Amino acid sequence: MDPGEKIEYLRKYIILLDQAVCAFNEKIDQPEFDSMSRRFLYEGPNPVIFLVLKMARIVTAFYAAFELTKQGLFEDAGAILRIIIECRHDIDFIMEGLTEDPFPDNKKEVLDNFFNKEIQAPEEMMGTMKKPPTIPRKKIYPAVGRLLSPGDPDRIQRISKIQEEMFSGYVHASYPHIMEMYEGIGKEFRMSGVRMRIPMLIKQVALNIHPSLNQFAILAKALNLTGLKIKLVESVKELENSEAYK
Numbered sequence: 001m002d003p004g005e006k007i008e009y010l011r012k013y014i015i016l017l018d019q020a021v022c023a024f025n026e027k028i029d030q031p032e033f034d035s036m037s038r039r040f041l042y043e044g045p046n047p048v049i050f051l052v053l054k055m056a057r058i059v060t061a062f063y064a065a066f067e068l069t070k071q072g073l074f075e076d077a078g079a080i081l082r083i084i085i086e087c088r089h090d091i092d093f094i095m096e097g098l099t100e101d102p103f104p105d106n107k108k109e110v111l112d113n114f115f116n117k118e119i120q121a122p123e124e125m126m127g128t129m130k131k132p133p134t135i136p137r138k139k140i141y142p143a144v145g146r147l148l149s150p151g152d153p154d155r156i157q158r159i160s161k162i163q164e165e166m167f168s169g170y171v172h173a174s175y176p177h178i179m180e181m182y183e184g185i186g187k188e189f190r191m192s193g194v195r196m197r198i199p200m201l202i203k204q205v206a207l208n209i210h211p212s213l214n215q216f217a218i219l220a221k222a223l224n225l226t227g228l229k230i231k232l233v234e235s236v237k238e239l240e241n242s243e244a245y246k
Helices: 003-025 047-071 074-098 105-116 122-128 141-148 153-171 175-179 195-222 226-240
Strands: 032-034 039-041
Touching: 003 047, 003 195, 003 226, 047 074, 047 105, 047 195, 074 105, 074 141, 074 153, 074 175, 074 195, 141 153, 153 175, 195 226
Parallel strands: none
Antiparallel strands: 032 039
């Protein structure tokens, strides 16, 4: 497979994830329009709705990553991959809570924080000058380790932290990440894309599709969407054996 063929091959998995979110959406209560904020809102914190929302964001991010990858815009693709990685870790964190009874307080805190956030008008932000509280990432990583590798959670916890930090430089435009655009021979910044980076980006996209398929399959099973779960699990095996993943 050449890079273009790999991108098109991987796209079918994103379409499957897209279809999965549509199926999940039919299984949850729908949001109501709030006249005060003039946007649709769900009624109260709910772990399953949280998972569906994070998964919807993952799908849109994958679509964007494909377009950026085709152009070799690795700086922007890296920022999108950072979003995907964080969403995956957030999903693992809440999924762990669904295996516990009662639902843990630290998970409730994350849900309350997530659903209580509002988009403030500029004048409101100027008036308070306070950033809404967020849950430190260090509280998320241990849950990822416990869920994915109960026998050796510390290793997965460290990997999760490294993954987010590695791609954070693209989000925050750090010095070393910007300098990756500089081309020494021509002494110029390659701002319209670097084609030689496309294979690396394809590999990173594939590596993130794989755990996403697994997470979506877990939720499909929990929502009694048996046919969808089987299709997602089969897709994991198919992806593992493909040239685009190796």
